[in-house]
Amino acid sequence: MAWWHAVVDSRHELQNPTSPEKILLLGEALGLDESSRVLDIGAGRGGPAVLLAREFGCRILCVEPWREFADAIRERAQAAGVGHLVEVVESKAQDFEIEAAGFDAALCIGATFAFDGLVPTVEALARAVPPAGAIAVGEPFWREWPLPRDFELREDEGFLPLAETVDRFESGGVELVALITSSQDDWDRFESLKWLTLDLWLAANPGHPQAEEFRTEGRYRRDRHFRWRRDLMGWAIFVGRVP
Ligand SMILES: C[S@@+](CC[C@H](N)C(=O)[O-])C[C@H]1O[C@@H](n2cnc3c(N)ncnc32)[C@H](O)[C@@H]1O
Structure with missing residues (x-):
């Protein structure tokens, strides 16, 4: 059986509506440098991890359950010359024991379903970093609210407008310090x-x-x-x- 995302995402560098430039902006917002240790949950094919390791020289631990994607991270990290900085653990988010305060920054870019939602994701990432540590979560929000009557909402689309999404994000115990939004081109x-x-x-x-x-x-x-x-x-x- 082929998995839908393994087929349609197989040529994506980044498996979210963003760009390499915006991932580098993220690295700056997180204050990454050669001394940083980063956790990336739901790392996909390693697009963000490889970009961040190459630009900032940080070490990144990628947690990704899908074998094909985990292999892609290893291959892409080697090809980019950052194989020594990028480590891969093949695991689901909730089966992976996060080392408390073991990282300088923790990310979950487009995979909050792995923790059953935005708030538990923020809570899990916040535990991974020390006081004043940084976390980042990629998440959809609705641009129009209320949604048009004719739009049939799917079960996995329980998102909120932007301000309420920020409230939900902060209710996980962090303060929003930066927002990197996708364009329609993205x-x-x-x-x-x-x-x-x-x-x-x-x-x-x-x-x-x-x-x-x-x-x-x-x-x-x-x-x-x-x-x-x-x-x-x-x-x-x-x-x-x-x-
Ligand atoms: C939308 S992709 C994002 C990938 C990457 N963060 C990026 O921005 O390119 C979501 C990723 O979450 C992974 N995933 C799915 N279920 C997961 C789980 N239970 N725990 C951790 N990751 C999971 C998928 O295999 C996929 O690689």
Whole structure:
């Protein structure tokens, strides 16, 4: 069985609607340097980790349960010359024992579902850093509120408008100190690469038992993006300081 994200994210450097420049901004907001030790939960294919290690010389421990993605992190870190700075643990977030105050900064970029929501994610990351340590979480928010009547909300879209998302973020015990928001270009680049990748995959795997299922899912997600989510959904990296 092929996993949807392993197929459509297979050519993404960053598996979120953001850019390398914005990940470097994140590194600056976190105050990273050669002495920093960073925890990255739900590290994906290692895009943020490799960029941060290369630019700031920090050490990064990546927690990622999906084998193909974990392998991609190792390969990409080696190729970028930062294999000695990037360590990978193949684990689900909740099975990984976080060393209390063991890191200077802790990240979860686009994977709050791994902790069952934004607040438990912030709480877990805050425990990973010492007082005055920094955390960052990538999370969607609604640009329009209330949502249009015709928009059918999915179960996994229990997001809030921006101000309420910040309240929710801070209720995890941190203070917001920076916000790095996605542009529509970031969204279009992120979503389009999925459509292109799926198109190539379908052409290369015409007889795959999941080909029709993936084609249907791809069209559904693509249409939902340009009909609704492109205007309705924002995404940002929320950077917080632990008291
Ligand atoms: C949207 S991707 C983000 C990847 C990366 N942070 C980035 O920005 O490029 C979410 C990642 O969370 C991982 N993930 C899924 N379930 C998880 C879990 N229970 N614990 C930790 N990570 C998980 C997925 O395999 C995927 O790599």
